[in-house]
Every structure is written in C-alpha cells, then in structure tokens.
Amino acid sequence: MAAARGLVERGRRAATRAARGAALALLTALAGLFAGAPARADLSDDAARVERMWSLSGARVARLPPIFIEHGRVRVVAIDPPPAGAAAVAGASGAAGASGAAGPAGAKAEECLTVVFLAPRTVEFTLEPDSLAGEPSALEGLVHRLRGRDPDDDRRIHSVAGAAAILRCGAAREGLRRVAVEVLSPRGAFDVVVAASSGPPERLESILPERVSGPIAPRGDPGRPAEPGPLDARVARAARRARAEGAPRVVPIDLRASSVGTGQFSVKLSEGCHRLDLMAEVPGAAVRRATDLDAEAREAGTGRLLDRDRSDAPDARLDFCLGEPGVVEVPFLGAAGPVKVVLSDAQWPMPPHVPGYFGARARGNLAFALQRRRAPAPRAQAIAEAVGAQGDTLVPVEVEPGRCYFAAAALVRGEMRALRISVELGDRAARDDAGERSEGAGVAFCSEIEESAAVRVSARGGSPVWVLSVWPMD
Structure with missing residues (x-):
C-alpha cells in the first residue's frame, strides 16, 4: 500500500509540473504576441492604420509626404486621387502647388474622394477645400479674412483631437484638388491620407476611436464687465492702500473727460517715487459704455515713457520714480463719456544714498x-x-x-x-x-x-x- 501511495504522489507531482510548464509556455506566447505591438501609437501609426483599413475595404489609398506648418501660415496642399493599381504622388507647397488631375480616365462619376489630415492630438487646425465653380476659392477667402471679413465660415472644417477629414463624391470631387490648412496652435506636423472609393469609406471615428471627443459646449456670454462702484469710495480706498504701504502724501487731482471718454493730465511732480491711480466716474444711465481706463505717463519735453497700463480693469495704475522734479503728462482713454476723472498721486520720498551724479x-x-x-x-x-x-x-x-x-x-x-x-x-x-x-x-x-x-x-x-x-x- 505504501508503494502504491508513493506512485500516486509521484504522479500528482509530475502532473503539477506539467501543468505549470504549460501555463508558463502560454504566458510566454502571449507576452511575445503583445510585445510585437507598440505600447504607444504615434502619428505615423495612426496614418498607417487608416491606410490599412481603407485598403481592406477596396479603396485606392495613398499617403502624401509629411508636412510641417507654423502658426499663422496657410499651407495649400495639392491632392491627386490615387491612380488604379499604383500609389499616387502628391505634393504640398506653400503656394498654390501643382494641381492634380481630377481622376484617372474611366473613373466612375459617382466615385468618392476622401482626404484625412492627422496631427498630434494637441494640435488645432482648420481645413478649407478648393472652390466649386462660381464660389470663392480658399485663397480668396483667406484674403477676405485678413481684410476683416469672414465669409462662409461653414466651409472651414475644424479639427477634433488633431484629426480632420473631407469627403466629396461625384462632381464635387473637383473641390478637393487643393486643400488650405491653417494651424491655430503654435505649430504642427501632419500625415495626409488620400482614398478613392466607390462609396464613402469607413468613418475616421471608428478607425481611431481614441481621437473621438464628446460634444463641445458653447462658449456662452460672460456678460458685462463688473461695475467699479462709486468714484468717491474708490478714491478713498486708493489713498488708504497707499498710506498703508508707507506713502506719506496722497494728492488727488480731477478733470472732466471729453465726450468720447478721453483726456490728459499734466502734473508737476516732485522727485521720488509715485503711484498714479486714475479712476473715472460711472454714469447712472442704464445704457452706457463700459468704464475701462487705459493710461500712460511720459516725461514732458522728452516724451520718455515712464509706465503704461492697458489692462482690462476699470481703473488704471502707473508706477515710476523721478530723479528730479518735473512735469509728467498722463493721457488716458476709456471713460464712459464726459465724466469726472480723478488722478490720485501717492508719493514716496527719494531713498537716501541713491547717487545723483549719474544723472x-x-x-x-x-x-x-x-x-x-x-x-x-x-x-x-x-x-x-x-x-x-x-x-x-x-x-x-x-x-x-x-x-x-x-x-x-x-x-x-x-x-x-x-x-x-x-x-x-x-x-x-x-x-x-x-x-x-x-x-x-x-x-x-x-x-x-x-x-x-x-x-x-x-x-x-x-x-x-x-x-x-x-x-x-x-
């Protein structure tokens, strides 16, 4: 019986070793399978995935040479539909480029042409296809925008997570001979994939689901600027703040702004450091311009700029120091019409032991x-x-x-x-x-x-x- 129990125990140990060996082999095989795929897909991998999936559906697919575009520059990419049985060669240039043929001879009239621009997911850009007959071209639209007009904003396609696609079928394929790319981010590198198919190919969202984002919320209306409050209270608050910081003297000066809310102070200031707070009265009318004072301080005679405030705050603040007494001119704008404007001058004396022999x-x-x-x-x-x-x-x-x-x-x-x-x-x-x-x-x-x-x-x-x-x- 002891011998039989020994044989059974040795059989169990052998079976356990065999099972462990099989499990180790399976894990090794799985590790080798997953090690063959990259841990992180890059831009070229995404373009290769789109090219492969469209090719499997029977489309003629070609990839254009990669391009790089800086912010503020529009790149016009010339598109040639992939010819049957061969990869297309398409170019990109900073100008118009060489326009490609509308398609190979014998192509079906209902054939579709799809162009995909892929960039890193943080890059934001727009695409605008070339015009159809009788419509303004992308280049003409760009000129209009530079002149302050923005016609047909719906023609531009905005990227989502660094990807954008344009699909045209039938006669509308003529509008994809050239595509204008404008980068809204600082810069961006692009891979471009072109496909010709008998119908719309597989959607980009299903091929690259990681680039799909949720709905974009509207920007909304931030409303009117905050009301600065009564003028007297603001003047008193500025004086208290300056005295708390050690200013021994605060002198207010006032004048009335022009009908368009502009004016200029001309004040004689002592040597030392100065903080000029400019505050404008807020009219009581319900409908009025917002109060947003912008001002600067310049030396009279030389015109040297001492300080400037162009912030979005209702009041303006200027800080500078004078090595000797002099006249300072303080022009301003942004008051809500012909209202009272106060200049509060907080003064600090010249620190001792600051040399004057350098000027x-x-x-x-x-x-x-x-x-x-x-x-x-x-x-x-x-x-x-x-x-x-x-x-x-x-x-x-x-x-x-x-x-x-x-x-x-x-x-x-x-x-x-x-x-x-x-x-x-x-x-x-x-x-x-x-x-x-x-x-x-x-x-x-x-x-x-x-x-x-x-x-x-x-x-x-x-x-x-x-x-x-x-x-x-x-």
Whole structure:
C-alpha cells in the first residue's frame, strides 16, 4: 500500500509540473504576441492604420509626404486621387502647388474622394477645400479674412483631437484638388491620407476611436464687465492702500473727460517715487459704455515713457520714480463719456544714498529698483559702483560674511530692450529682470561665509549705458 501511495504522489507531482510548464509556455506566447505591438501609437501609426483599413475595404489609398506648418501660415496642399493599381504622388507647397488631375480616365462619376489630415492630438487646425465653380476659392477667402471679413465660415472644417477629414463624391470631387490648412496652435506636423472609393469609406471615428471627443459646449456670454462702484469710495480706498504701504502724501487731482471718454493730465511732480491711480466716474444711465481706463505717463519735453497700463480693469495704475522734479503728462482713454476723472498721486520720498551724479534718469531708475522689490531704503553709501554698456559684464564685489546687500542696475541713457542683474555667491544665485517698461532691476543677497560675490549685468538694446550700485542693508 505504501508503494502504491508513493506512485500516486509521484504522479500528482509530475502532473503539477506539467501543468505549470504549460501555463508558463502560454504566458510566454502571449507576452511575445503583445510585445510585437507598440505600447504607444504615434502619428505615423495612426496614418498607417487608416491606410490599412481603407485598403481592406477596396479603396485606392495613398499617403502624401509629411508636412510641417507654423502658426499663422496657410499651407495649400495639392491632392491627386490615387491612380488604379499604383500609389499616387502628391505634393504640398506653400503656394498654390501643382494641381492634380481630377481622376484617372474611366473613373466612375459617382466615385468618392476622401482626404484625412492627422496631427498630434494637441494640435488645432482648420481645413478649407478648393472652390466649386462660381464660389470663392480658399485663397480668396483667406484674403477676405485678413481684410476683416469672414465669409462662409461653414466651409472651414475644424479639427477634433488633431484629426480632420473631407469627403466629396461625384462632381464635387473637383473641390478637393487643393486643400488650405491653417494651424491655430503654435505649430504642427501632419500625415495626409488620400482614398478613392466607390462609396464613402469607413468613418475616421471608428478607425481611431481614441481621437473621438464628446460634444463641445458653447462658449456662452460672460456678460458685462463688473461695475467699479462709486468714484468717491474708490478714491478713498486708493489713498488708504497707499498710506498703508508707507506713502506719506496722497494728492488727488480731477478733470472732466471729453465726450468720447478721453483726456490728459499734466502734473508737476516732485522727485521720488509715485503711484498714479486714475479712476473715472460711472454714469447712472442704464445704457452706457463700459468704464475701462487705459493710461500712460511720459516725461514732458522728452516724451520718455515712464509706465503704461492697458489692462482690462476699470481703473488704471502707473508706477515710476523721478530723479528730479518735473512735469509728467498722463493721457488716458476709456471713460464712459464726459465724466469726472480723478488722478490720485501717492508719493514716496527719494531713498537716501541713491547717487545723483549719474544723472536724474539713472537716479530715478535706481530708486524704482528698490521700490519695485519693496527693499528698505539704504542707510549707508554704496560699497561698489560700476558703469557698463551693451552685452554681459561681470563685476566682482567684496562682501562681509554674515551681512546682506542689495544690488541694483539702472539705465543711464539709450534704449533698453532687456536688462538683467544676477548675483552668484558660493553655490547660491539670485537674479532679477527689469519689466517690460522698467529701466531698473535689483536683487537682494546675503553672505554666509563668503567674502566675495560675482555680480553680472546683461543689457540689450540700442546703445544702452547702465550703472550698478551695491548697498549694504541692515
């Protein structure tokens, strides 16, 4: 009996080993089967799938050479129907291109022609086929749109998830000799598949279901702009905000705008930093223009732009610093007719130890670099100063371990397109870029054990000359 039980046990173990071996073989076979397919389909794979599925349905299919289009440029692609028994050769050009034949001789009059443009799913574009007889062409429509007119917007086909298709049957195939492609995204690469068939081929949505999206909700109406509120309350709020930020003096000035909501202040301002808040009265009439003030501040005489506000807010705000007293002109527009407009001037004094021997322009720009970074006023003379011009300039500065500093670079003369200041201290670095309309940049840094810092100033523009000042900070 023991021998029989041993034989039975050995048989069970053998059967178990055989079953495990069969399962392992099956898993290996399945792994090999799925390993042959790519884990992620790319643009070329999608185009190959469309080409294969349409070919299996009996259509004559050809793929055009890939194309690449930048935003804002219209590419006109010439389409040739695939000839019977051979792949078609079609070209694409930035102009009209060579127009293809309408179809091979003997083609059926009811034959359909389908063109598919495939791009990455994040690319948005439109297609517009060539015209039928007596209708404006795609190129003519483009000219109309550039001139501000937009006829027959329904002619354009908008992409969905990076794909768009055009189908024409019978005599309407003539309209697919050329297709205008306009990219709405920054740029896009395209694969183009052309098919000629006896009827409409399989829909693109069923071949590439991963590119199908749900319904697109309408944009809706955001409504009228928000009402800014009573003028007196806004003026008082601007004054409280400026005083909370340390402005010792706030001076309001008012005038009445023109009938179209425009006007200009001409104010004499002291040296130091200024914040000008422009606020317009809102009429009580139910039907009126929206209040959206846009303004800019310029030096009288030189016309140099100090600041500009073209935001969508009802009020305008201008920030700048003057190295010496002067007259500033503040033109504005956007008031709701001939209403009262108030200019609230919040004033901060010129920070001490900001040098004036480089000129009033440089002094104001250095002060604005401190004001922009909310840095405290320097309480000692600068430990380092330098003057530079166009390009990158490295200025080594000796520092004391355990102390903090503020470095500012400011334009003295010339025109500035870009200004950057950076400080390298050991393995740490800090930098600041001047704003679009600013002529000063500043950065704070602290030394731990280092005894030197590398200050780099990069200036680009029309013959710019700049000055650098480094102050110790308490």
